[in-house]
Amino acid sequence: MSRLPPQCCVSRWRASAGARESEGPCESALVGSGPLLYLPLMIDEIKQAEHAAVARLAAVDDVDDLASIENDLVGKRSELGTLKSRLGGLDEEGRRAAGQALNEATRRVTAAIEERRAEVAARARAERIAAERLDLTEVLTRPQRGHLHLVTQTHMHLEDVFVGLGFTVSEGPEVETDWNNFTALNMPPEHPARSMWDTMFVDLGEPGSTVLRTHTSPVQIRVMQTQPPPIYTIMPGRVFRRDTADATHMPVFHQIEGLVIDRGITFGDLSGTIEEFTRAYFGRDFNARLRPSYFPFTEPSAEYDIQRPDGSWLELGGCGVVHPNVLRNCGLDPEEWSGFAFGFGTDRLPLARHGIDDLREMFTNDIRFLEQF
Ligand code: DAH
Numbered sequence: 001m002s003r004l005p006p007q008c009c010v011s012r013w014r015a016s017a018g019a020r021e022s023e024g025p026c027e028s029a030l031v032g033s034g035p036l037l038y039l040p041l042m043i044d045e046i047k048q049a050e051h052a053a054v055a056r057l058a059a060v061d062d063v064d065d066l067a068s069i070e071n072d073l074v075g076k077r078s079e080l081g082t083l084k085s086r087l088g089g090l091d092e093e094g095r096r097a098a099g100q101a102l103n104e105a106t107r108r109v110t111a112a113i114e115e116r117r118a119e120v121a122a123r124a125r126a127e128r129i130a131a132e133r134l135d136l137t138e139v140l141t142r143p144q145r146g147h148l149h150l151v152t153q154t155h156m157h158l159e160d161v162f163v164g165l166g167f168t169v170s171e172g173p174e175v176e177t178d179w180n181n182f183t184a185l186n187m188p189p190e191h192p193a194r195s196m197w198d199t200m201f202v203d204l205g206e207p208g209s210t211v212l213r214t215h216t217s218p219v220q221i222r223v224m225q226t227q228p229p230p231i232y233t234i235m236p237g238r239v240f241r242r243d244t245a246d247a248t249h250m251p252v253f254h255q256i257e258g259l260v261i262d263r264g265i266t267f268g269d270l271s272g273t274i275e276e277f278t279r280a281y282f283g284r285d286f287n288a289r290l291r292p293s294y295f296p297f298t299e300p301s302a303e304y305d306i307q308r309p310d311g312s313w314l315e316l317g318g319c320g321v322v323h324p325n326v327l328r329n330c331g332l333d334p335e336e337w338s339g340f341a342f343g344f345g346t347d348r349l350p351l352a353r354h355g356i357d358d359l360r361e362m363f364t365n366d367i368r369f370l371e372q373f
Helices: 039-059 063-074 079-085 092-132 150-164 192-196 218-226 267-282 324-329 348-354
Strands: 175-177 210-212 231-240 252-262 287-295 298-307 313-322 338-345
Touching: 039 063, 039 079, 039 092, 063 079, 063 092, 079 092, 150 231, 150 252, 150 267, 150 348, 218 231, 218 252, 218 324, 252 267, 252 313, 267 287, 267 298, 267 313, 267 338, 287 313, 298 338, 313 324, 313 348
Parallel strands: none
Antiparallel strands: 175 210, 231 252, 252 338, 287 298, 298 313, 313 338
């Protein structure tokens, strides 16, 4: 509320409660009755109210905030509004002058509000557009593409080599009948050679009649029973034995089986095929050798070793000429047909190739290990 400076006596003023009413330095200047205000101070207050309103506006940068303070700036209860209600305290001339000043101030503040609203809205819009804009130069890291497991890669490589030698690829189930896994392979139930395979039995059908296949050899039986010779096929797959996992053994591992059935097939064909395969898969620096051995389903039987460039030997698997009993068990006449078979573990191949010293590494599925290959 404006107060009359003591030295002034242009017009009488009577402020609200507590103001000096009759102590003005110039009693004679007080005329008439009623609350009279001092115009220059009123004008000053109008200017200040306008400035304050404009300053407050400058601090607002949100359309909603602006809407919520608009009433505070130009509404009835705003500073300008309150000043308007006090115009009556001026004399007529003062009222006109102050009223005009007040209207102009209100108009300017209103214009400033609109201007600010436009600014704030434009900025908000620009920000929204910027946020929604597609940055075509942005580099996004794409989800990394995985790759086939080392075992799968090895099998695919082996398949490629054998397909190149004229073989087809066959598959059989991992849960097998005892007959396919043993009996048909010339190992009747009481045959001691069965103990060469630590077998896991499946609780299905007659006790002991269903096994997790201990080798890929039962696929030979399935192939010979379902397709007429000549047969030139390989049978890759997963096999199971009751074994404790260590650096060189896993209870679940992989083999690849080979079977050739045709007329006049001899041990010489087996030897030549093994040699050809060794060169194709391992390279010219590797040699193969066959050592006499025993398997119930081949006669004669041999162990297949490869010689590494450093001269050392690595035992890969077994092979031999298919036993006549096996042919008979599959309904083939041994007088008409003969063949050879081989089978070896495939998990050791990537081990040797990549210098991995623990078989378990390949199957614990640590992605940091696997993604190296
Ligand atoms: N099935 C044999 C094993 O797991 C390996 C084997 C030996 C397969 C001789 C054959 C073969 O086909 O003729 O130990």
